[in-house]
Amino acid sequence: MKVLNPSESFLCDHEVLQHLIAMKARYTHVHETQGAVHAMKAGNLETVMKEVKDYLSTTPAATQTQKDIDNFMSSVSKFALEKAELLMIINSRPSSIAELDCLVEEMDARFDDQGAQELLRIVKTTLPAGPVEGVEGENSN
Amino acid sequence: MFILSSFTDLVIIDPQDFSKPTVDALEDQINTKYANKVVYNIGLCICLWDILKVSEGMVGHGSGSAHVNVEFRLVVFRPFKGEVLTGRISSSTAHGIKVRTDFFDEIFVPHRLLFEGTTFDGKEQVWIWNNDGQEFYMDKNELIRFRIEEEQFVDQLPIPPHLKNDEASLHKKPPYSLTASCQQAGMGLLQWWLDDEGEGEEQE
Numbered sequence: 001m002k003v004l005n006p007s008e009s010f011l012c013d014h015e016v017l018q019h020l021i022a023m024k025a026r027y028t029h030v031h032e033t034q035g036a037v038h039a040m041k042a043g044n045l046e047t048v049m050k051e052v053k054d055y056l057s058t059t060p061a062a063t064q065t066q067k068d069i070d071n072f073m074s075s076v077s078k079f080a081l082e083k084a085e086l087l088m089i090i091n092s093r094p095s096s097i098a099e100l101d102c103l104v105e106e107m108d109a110r111f112d113d114q115g116a117q118e119l120l121r122i123v124k125t126t127l128p129a130g131p132v133e134g135v136e137g138e139n140s141n
Numbered sequence: 142m143f144i145l146s147s148f149t150d151l152v153i154i155d156p157q158d159f160s161k162p163t164v165d166a167l168e169d170q171i172n173t174k175y176a177n178k179v180v181y182n183i184g185l186c187i188c189l190w191d192i193l194k195v196s197e198g199m200v201g202h203g204s205g206s207a208h209v210n211v212e213f214r215l216v217v218f219r220p221f222k223g224e225v226l227t228g229r230i231s232s233s234t235a236h237g238i239k240v241r242t243d244f245f246d247e248i249f250v251p252h253r254l255l256f257e258g259t260t261f262d263g264k265e266q267v268w269i270w271n272n273d274g275q276e277f278y279m280d281k282n283e284l285i286r287f288r289i290e291e292e293q294f295v296d297q298l299p300i301p302p303h304l305k306n307d308e309a310s311l312h313k314k315p316p317y318s319l320t321a322s323c324q325q326a327g328m329g330l331l332q333w334w335l336d337d338e339g340e341g342e343e344q345e
Contacts, residue, residue, distance in 0.1 A: 005146060010145075
């Protein structure tokens with residue numbers, strides 16, 4: 001085994017969840033057409049797939065679509081935000097200023113009150129609230 | 142939280158898998174080897190993302206298996222320093238709070254990285270944040286938001302035979318663990334910050 005590039009790029013939760021769902025669908029298809037023997041996968045894979053899927057299903061990634069993320073990225077382009085900050089905002093979809101303040105470093109120094117409110121408004125309008133169970137973003141929409 | 146890492150590896154396909162399409166056989170082998178395993182200084186591998194390059198299969202002397210050089214990418218769990226994540230409190234001790242996500246258990250928030258004015262209630266085994274005369278309980282199984290501060294990889298070396306029965310060898314350190322903090326407004330239990338005002342609501 002040789003590592004070519006330890007971190008080629010970041011993935012957002014939504015991409016990982018979609019990948020897992022697609023994988024599961026492929027395996028289910030094999031199960032239906034070729035029988036259970038062909039669809040049997042290693043135990044460690046089944047475990048981690050289920051656990052990651054369970055976790056991501058409680059996060060906002062479960063309700064997002066690729067289009068929501070594209071919309072968000074184009075509307076947020078007027079703010080000078082770092083890539084990592086955008087990634088965290090998409091993954092956790094803050095619903096209050098306090099949450100946003102955690103994700104954006106030194107927010108009060110970089111944006112004034114109005115800027116922060118505007119940013120929060122964009123987040124709330126472009127990204128759908130997470131599943132109710134996941135608590136996040138319950139009181140919008 | 143997740144990254145893509147690219148690897149090359151020699152994958153061995155046994156003859157009983159020759160009936161599968163090559164891509165599927167390779168995918169199964171790679172997933173069997175890497176899924177849910179920690180690679181030192183890389184992170185916790187989740188599953189195969191895609192295969193980039195595949196060499197011709199070579200059959201070695203003395204066995205019928207095909208040896209294939211594969212270049213592929215894996216989905217890896219490795220939060221960056223400063224990333225904000227959510228998880229559930231799995232246990233609390235006087236040292237701090239242990240947090241888990243569904244697929245990863247080794248996240249620890251030490252006492253020194255909790256909010257100022259946080260005290261441990263030894264009787265109930267729970268951390269309490271005293272903020273302006275209000276008490277906020279950090280109960281077990283609650284959703285908590287935290288910031289990743291440090292990561293630690295421990296190489297899992299085999300234990301030499303003369304140390305096999307040692308006390309220390311029974312408590313192996315996890316191969317990959319994270320240290321997190323919970324000190325900023327907006328951190329802590331998710332239910333504290335649901336209000337748009339940014340001030341925590343009294344719960345219970």
